[in-house]
Amino acid sequence: MAHVGEVTYSCSMNSLTTMILWAIDLATLVASAWAFIHCLRTRPDAFPAIGRQSKGLWLALTGGATLVSLATFYPIGILGIASIVIAGVYLLDIRPKVAEILSGQ
Numbered sequence: 001m002a003h004v005g006e007v008t009y010s011c012s013m014n015s016l017t018t019m020i021l022w023a024i025d026l027a028t029l030v031a032s033a034w035a036f037i038h039c040l041r042t043r044p045d046a047f048p049a050i051g052r053q054s055k056g057l058w059l060a061l062t063g064g065a066t067l068v069s070l071a072t073f074y075p076i077g078i079l080g081i082a083s084i085v086i087a088g089v090y091l092l093d094i095r096p097k098v099a100e101i102l103s104g105q
Contacts, residue, residue: 024075024084031087032065039090042098050097058094061086 039062044055052058065083074080 021073021075025069025073025080028075028080028084028087029066029069031091032062032069032083035087035090035095036062036066038095043102046098046101047094049101050094052094052097058090062090 036059039055039058042055047053047055047058065086068079068083069075072079075084
């Protein structure tokens with residue numbers, strides 16, 4: 001029975017936290033896998049053309065981020081945060097510039 005001012009939840013906070021962590025982990029896995037696959041399909045000469053690191057380095061970074069997402073279930077740790085950052089940088093910075101170069105604009 002809830003007291004005045006007490007908040008009750010239909011599920012325990014522990015399971016809510018677990019669901020949030022699963023969602024973050026799944027989103028990280030999808031984003032890092034998308035970045036890795038895009039990097040695999042991109043021509044190697046596109047990366048120096050936009051003034052960024054080589055394709056090999058980006059393959060290693062995005063592939064490592066994908067492996068970390070698959071191997072661990074703790075997206076809040078240092079490796080999980082690194083995976084989120086790597087996937088985000090690739091998808092929000094590298095991919096648009098590569099697409100712009102390859103489309104000829």
